[in-house]
Amino acid sequence: MSFAAPPPHDGPPPPGRRQRLRALWADRHALPRFGFWLFTRGLAVLAGCTGLYVLNGFLIGWAGAYEVLAGMTSPAAMRPQWCAWPLSLAGWAAVPAIIGGAAGYVITEQIQAHHARDLEDVLGELRRLTQPPDVPPSSGSGQ
Template sequence: MSSTPAPSPCGPPPPSRRQQLRAWWADRHALPRFGFWLISRGIAVLAACLVLYLLNGFLIGWAPAYEVMTGITSPAAVHPQWCAWPLSLTGWAVIPAIIGAAAGYVITEQIQAHHARELGDVLDELRYLAERPQTPPSAGGSP
């Protein structure tokens, strides 16, 4: 007689956090293009922007850093300038580019969703509806 352990009635143990994170990271290719970019490369770009803003916040102050980033104040007007110039360029070019890319992606997805039907199919349906005899609605009573 062999004594093999009986299978557990509860099933296998749940995956660990590490396994869940690995599975999530492996599934990122199933995301739409913008979602994939945001997770794979966008996090690094946004983190760099955040680090640059935090560095300037500590060195020149939070309000001046915001004003430099949004273009209200020139980076030449604050001290130290060595960190204000990259922040100014980031606020002037990088952040609008990310926002524009996101908006363009959303608009493109909406346009593609509405162009799901071929033009020939739409024209055939319109011809069919035009050729079909239309019955006038009944007036409800006889004359």
């Protein structure tokens, strides 16, 4: 009876899904400002709006939920009204706030990336560039 040798072990096992999610959550502060905002605050608001939409989709119908969310139909015209009013408010205030916040962060990042330099820095660099190059040292071999 001959048994096959076990395969060589190359190190620790790869991290599981739970460990990868925990590491991703721990690294959220390393994200840029827009990514951090979207990952923390934006997801919570988006989840709330999605939950309201799904609840209204089941209670008043998907087309009715879309019309209330988009502001095409008054929530007073829907039955039951108790769930249509929060969806209407989300469509009127929360969704534009998410879009506006995202656009604001993107625009701010672009402005900061292309921010003008100080005049003294530019003049100092121009002075350095207009100076003649240094003379290279002689080889010193004398030949």
